[in-house]
Amino acid sequence: MAGARREPSRDLTIQEMAQRSGFSEPTLRYYEKIGLLGEVARDESSGHRRYTPATVERIEALSCLRSAGMTVSGMRRYVDLLAQGDSAAVEQRDLFASQAQKLAADIEQLQLRLTYLRRKADLWDARVRGDLEAEQQAVEAVVRVMDQFMLKD
Incomplete structure (x- = not known):
């Protein structure tokens, strides 16, 4: 196999x-x-x-x-539900669906952090090259990303 x-x-x-x-x-x-x-x-x-x-x-x-980010208490719940077999299928589904939602939110936050780092790298690259226009665009891009961080709080 x-x-x-x-x-x-x-x-x-x-x-x-x-x-x-x-x-x-x-x-x-x-x-x-x-x-x-x-x-x-x-x-x-x-x-x-x-x-x-x-x-x-x-x-x-x-x-x-x-x-996948599951806590020890979540893993305990999983093991407890496993012991119940198929009669706990709904609870197992809900446990995994909930963890999937949490992981998706974590990924979204990581993507935002990645974008921030890339825009900051763009900013410094523009400074290294002495490109004032590109630097200004990078600053604006960094500010937009930072605004997204503030919206998440």
């Missing part, structure tokens, strides 16, 4: 899980402590954590949610 994630052929250590997920080892321990991961298996001889394929899959889902 093209594009599918390769499942680990064995349980992963905490170091391997941290590398694979992007979460730090303390974050993985914290997520386990607050119940986001369910029960994490332990090596019988050493007591070290061993992440099974099912736990790896859950952590990868949480990593995606976290990278």
Whole structure:
């Protein structure tokens, strides 16, 4: 199956899980402590954590949610709803739709910040070239972007 994630052929250590997920080892321990991961298996001889394929899959889902800006409380809600199965489909849909709206608003703000930086670069480029007309146009463009920041507040 093209594009599918390769499942680990064995349980992963905490170091391997941290590398694979992007979460730090303390974050993985914290997520386990607050119940986001369910029960994490332990090596019988050493007591070290061993992440099974099912736990790896859950952590990868949480990593995606976290990278999309979901809070820990949102991830808790997701895990709680998962436990309810299909009967929580409406709540799952609403959780993801709400997070998508938040992310869209964040992207809009980032686009505005990007535009601001580009207009400021244009301004300084005009100064470097000694182009007074281009500098004035850049100043006006910066002011327009700054006005948009003020409208967002």
